[in-house]
Amino acid sequence: MSENIKDKVVVITGASSGLGAETARHLAKAGARVVLGARRLDRLQALATELGLAKDAAFQVDVTDREQVKALVDHAVRLHGRIDVMINNAGLMPLAPLEMLRFDEWDQCIDVNIKGVLWGIAAALPHFKAQKSGQFINVSSVAGHTISAGGAIYSATKYSVRVISEALRKEVKPYGIRTTVLSPGAVDTELPGSVGAPGVNEAIADYYQHNAIPASSFARCVLFAMSQPEDVDINEILFRPTVQEL
Ligand SMILES: NC(=O)c1ccc[n+]([C@@H]2O[C@H](COP(=O)([O-])OP(=O)(O)OC[C@H]3O[C@@H](n4cnc5c(N)ncnc54)[C@H](OP(=O)(O)O)[C@@H]3O)[C@@H](O)[C@H]2O)c1
Numbered sequence: 001m002s003e004n005i006k007d008k009v010v011v012i013t014g015a016s017s018g019l020g021a022e023t024a025r026h027l028a029k030a031g032a033r034v035v036l037g038a039r040r041l042d043r044l045q046a047l048a049t050e051l052g053l054a055k056d057a058a059f060q061v062d063v064t065d066r067e068q069v070k071a072l073v074d075h076a077v078r079l080h081g082r083i084d085v086m087i088n089n090a091g092l093m094p095l096a097p098l099e100m101l102r103f104d105e106w107d108q109c110i111d112v113n114i115k116g117v118l119w120g121i122a123a124a125l126p127h128f129k130a131q132k133s134g135q136f137i138n139v140s141s142v143a144g145h146t147i148s149a150g151g152a153i154y155s156a157t158k159y160s161v162r163v164i165s166e167a168l169r170k171e172v173k174p175y176g177i178r179t180t181v182l183s184p185g186a187v188d189t190e191l192p193g194s195v196g197a198p199g200v201n202e203a204i205a206d207y208y209q210h211n212a213i214p215a216s217s218f219a220r221c222v223l224f225a226m227s228q229p230e231d232v233d234i235n236e237i238l239f240r241p242t243v244q245e246l
């Protein structure tokens with residue numbers, strides 16, 4: 001599963017923990033040149049050190065800020081001369097019933113999960129067009145395929161990722177760009193920590209503790225999608241823990 005990965009320049013948002021960090025480990029091992037983005041620079045720098053990368057592989061970015069996401073991608077291109085894969089992974093999951101009116105969480109969830117992905121697309125697309133190659137890997141969720149009580153805002157953002165990705169897929173045909181959506185079920189990361197609503201957070205933490213699978217499950221999907229020959233475009237992967245019903 002490591003064909004077509006060595007030396008590829010891969011920008012990963014949300015690389016400071018969870019799925020993004022684990023994917024960086026797998027990609028670095030397969031010989032990709034990874035550039036790590038997130039807000040917690042100390043975490044990114046520790047990961048860069050762990051992976052034997054230069055310090056400048058870590059780049060502080062808040063994906064809600066369009067200019068910062070552009071700066072991340074431009075940094076990668078300056079370092080490596082190109083960008084081959086943009087993994088729009090940063091996200092949060094503030095599950096809560098609408099009646100709780102947790103407005104700040106609604107704003108943040110929309111800004112990170114939707115606009116963050118849009119800014120990632122906007123930053124990488126001009127480079128991909130110029131190169132006539134590239135791959136977007138946008139992270140949705142099982143919640144981008146199913147809707148639960150308490151999941152209105154999160155599901156809305158994750159359905160949006162699929163909608164945006166499908167339109168993008170059709171639009172970029174002339175440029176040889178590939179577009180992949182990955183939709184995980186419960187995977188063991190720090191994500192339950194983004195559930196702030198009292199009562200809901202304990203339930204989600206408990207669910208994850210008993211059902212979540214390791215982050216390597218996600219990383220292997222990324223490598224699978226990337227490693228296909230350039231004329232094969234893996235558009236959607238939906239996976240769950242075997243025990244997960246939802
Ligand atoms: N784990 C699961 O069960 C699961 C299931 C379905 C989908 N997903 C999706 O997978 C993606 C990764 O989540 P995870 O499970 O790996 O959770 P995680 O361990 O909490 O990681 C989330 C990452 O997003 C980053 N992030 C959050 N807000 C950001 C911002 N404003 N700017 C830049 N980075 C930001 C965090 O970094 P900083 O805090 O350092 O900025 C962190 O690196 C998310 O899109 C999530 O919705 C996860």
